[in-house]
Amino acid sequence: MTNLRDLPAFACNRSVLNRGSIWFPAYLACVDAFFVNARLAAEFFVKMPSRDFNAHMFVPTWSPPPGIAKRLDRVWWMTSKHIVHIGRERVPRSPEEWQQENMSYRALMRINRDAYGAFKSFVEANAVDGSPHHAMLHGMLSGVRPFSVREASTLHGKDRKAERRATRYLFPDPYASVWWG
Numbered sequence: 001m002t003n004l005r006d007l008p009a010f011a012c013n014r015s016v017l018n019r020g021s022i023w024f025p026a027y028l029a030c031v032d033a034f035f036v037n038a039r040l041a042a043e044f045f046v047k048m049p050s051r052d053f054n055a056h057m058f059v060p061t062w063s064p065p066p067g068i069a070k071r072l073d074r075v076w077w078m079t080s081k082h083i084v085h086i087g088r089e090r091v092p093r094s095p096e097e098w099q100q101e102n103m104s105y106r107a108l109m110r111i112n113r114d115a116y117g118a119f120k121s122f123v124e125a126n127a128v129d130g131s132p133h134h135a136m137l138h139g140m141l142s143g144v145r146p147f148s149v150r151e152a153s154t155l156h157g158k159d160r161k162a163e164r165r166a167t168r169y170l171f172p173d174p175y176a177s178v179w180w181g
Helices: 001-005 023-047 064-084 107-130 135-144 149-156 163-169 174-180
Strands: none
Touching: 001 023, 023 064, 023 149, 064 107, 107 135, 107 149
16 A cells, blocks of 8 residues: 555656666566556455455455445456556557556556545444454554645655756666667
8 A cells, every 4th residue: 555655656657767768667667566556455455356365354244435446446457467467468459459558647646546445445344343453454544545636746746856856867878879879
């Protein structure tokens, strides 16, 4: 949940890491980490395979809110297709079939808010169920709250430090000089 909260700044298409080949591997690692964690949240709260730990093991009567479940199910499917399993569906039959996922900060935060909504609903159900883990889960819930609009604008505003550093320090691409040299 912490990764889902913190990684959109580095995994979105406007990330400071997405500025050339030197930082591009770090950018891709952040994208992969974000979506793997999104898939884990979807699996724990929505898919709930019986062979793995899942929400039903803690609160057997709980179900995620329907809208959140539908969106997280789509995230699970998309991540399973593009990140985790590298299935045949990953490669389209023709270039016209390929569709880019929305990698904007807003889209990644929507996934984050859905996972948080499922977690919040689960923690509330856990309290009603009288679980001895409720205090710990409630503490975790407050620690992974998604950034507010104001916090996000500060994080992504034109005066953010990472943006200034990225434009001030332009790192030469060592591969380009070898490739084109």
